[in-house]
Amino acid sequence: MDRWILHVDMDAFFASVEQRDHEEYRGKPVIVGGLGPRGVVSTASYEARRYGVHSAMPMATARRLCRDGIFLSGSYETYRAVSKKVFSVLSRFSPVIEPLSIDEGFLDITGMEGLMESRREYGLRLKKEIFEATGLVASVGIAPNKFLAKLASDLEKPDGLVIIEKEDIMRVLSPLPVRRIWGVGKKMNERLALLGIKTIGELANTDIKILEENLGTHAARQLYELSHGIDNRPVEPEREVKSIGREETFTEDIYKREDIDKALLYLAEQVGWRLRKAGTMAHTIQLKIRFGDFSTYTRRKTLEQPTAYDEEIYETAKELCSSVTMPRGMGVRLLGISGSGLGTSSEISLFSARDTQKKEKLYGAIDDLKARFGEGIVTKGNLIR
Ligand code: TTP
Ligand code: MG
Numbered sequence: 001m002d003r004w005i006l007h008v009d010m011d012a013f014f015a016s017v018e019q020r021d022h023e024e025y026r027g028k029p030v031i032v033g034g035l036g037p038r039g040v041v042s043t044a045s046y047e048a049r050r051y052g053v054h055s056a057m058p059m060a061t062a063r064r065l066c067r068d069g070i071f072l073s074g075s076y077e078t079y080r081a082v083s084k085k086v087f088s089v090l091s092r093f094s095p096v097i098e099p100l101s102i103d104e105g106f107l108d109i110t111g112m113e114g115l116m117e118s119r120r121e122y123g124l125r126l127k128k129e130i131f132e133a134t135g136l137v138a139s140v141g142i143a144p145n146k147f148l149a150k151l152a153s154d155l156e157k158p159d160g161l162v163i164i165e166k167e168d169i170m171r172v173l174s175p176l177p178v179r180r181i182w183g184v185g186k187k188m189n190e191r192l193a194l195l196g197i198k199t200i201g202e203l204a205n206t207d208i209k210i211l212e213e214n215l216g217t218h219a220a221r222q223l224y225e226l227s228h229g230i231d232n233r234p235v236e237p238e239r240e241v242k243s244i245g246r247e248e249t250f251t252e253d254i255y256k257r258e259d260i261d262k263a264l265l266y267l268a269e270q271v272g273w274r275l276r277k278a279g280t281m282a283h284t285i286q287l288k289i290r291f292g293d294f295s296t297y298t299r300r301k302t303l304e305q306p307t308a309y310d311e312e313i314y315e316t317a318k319e320l321c322s323s324v325t326m327p328r329g330m331g332v333r334l335l336g337i338s339g340s341g342l343g344t345s346s347e348i349s350l351f352s353a354r355d356t357q358k359k360e361k362l363y364g365a366i367d368d369l370k371a372r373f374g375e376g377i378v379t380k381g382n383l384i385r
Pocket of ligand 2: 009010011012013103104
């Protein structure tokens with residue numbers, strides 16, 4: 001049976017929620033992100049994108065480009081609640097859903113032809129039901145695989161619905177820049193440019209041997225397949241993300257306990273922020289430590305209750321760290337913290353609801369600050385205690 005995959009991605013998600021909730025923002029350039037001196041843009045409404053504002057841009061640049069913009073720090077708790085509603089609509093459309101982030105996911109709709117008049121009808125209905133449930137607009141792509149479905153949902157954003165039929169694959173792919181291939185980042189883009197390959201069509205027409213020689217077998221084969229629109233990855237409901245982590249190699253090895261603790265706190269805050277951003281919590285905390293001689297140790301601890309809270313992650317990491325014996329006279333070259341055994345917060349808030357609520361409030365405030373001052377500026381322990 002032919003596979004059919006649907007990818008759905010909300011349009012200008014955070015900004016659209018703000019416009020939905022504040023009539024006075026509608027039709028105006030709305031920019032959500034860190035409002036402090038080092039803040040970055042999380043997202044911008046399509047009105048703001050016309051001024052050249054986009055995600056990950058320094059807020060200062062956005063302010064310069066869009067003087068009349070509405071600048072907001074946003075509210076993560078609200079976005080997460082909306083996200084839940086979106087996914088509950090999705091669950092009515094397929095039993096096989098792979099969430100990719102707070103506002104996008106894949107649905108395997110293979111063999112569901114019986115349930116719909118056409119694939120277009122299916123896509124339209126899904127968009128309509130999302131709108132009815134949330135008041136927000138989504139873009140949808142439907143194609144024979146994940147790569148093409150994700151690409152399709154982006155082709156006519158906002159309010160897009162693009163279906164890529166088998167016979168259209170190469171016509172759609174060929175003119176697109178290689179950057180549009182999922183997984184081709186800046187570096188790969190540059191390496192391909194050195195080979196004179198700019199478009200997906202050019203990549204598809206390049207001898208696989210040349211690719212293998214220049215990019216390594218693994219990457220070459222993968223790119224070759226994707227450039228021909230081939231992608232056999234299944235939609236994997238369980239395997240959303242297995243772990244969320246962050247590590248740091250220091251420019252100079254660190255020796256002092258105090259500096260190690262500081263680094264651990266920084267990492268814990270980053271991991272906590274990322275967990276909360278993904279709307280999840282971790283049951284197991286892992287510490288990785290590498291010394292000056294490159295010897296590397298990992299230690300893990302499974303907590304009684306999952307966490308997305310900075311100080312719990314920090315305390316656990318500190319405990320794990322003290323269980324590693326420092327080789328004499330050796331400094332620490334790298335530290336890493338990650339959380340695994342992830343669960344959605346809805347499963348998790350069943351535990352000690354009261355405690356969780358209190359903490360969620362506090363962390364809502366911390367995340368607001370982070371959004372305002374940028375992820376880089378950490379609130380440090382002061383706020384937590
Ligand atoms: P995206 O789906 O990448 O962006 P978007 O929904 O705002 O816009 P588009 O119409 O292009 O899909 O990300 C979803 C949300 O995740 C976004 O609204 C804000 C958040 N986000 C960040 O906080 N930082 C980022 O760098 C990106 C890309 C997204
Ligand atoms: Mg989106």
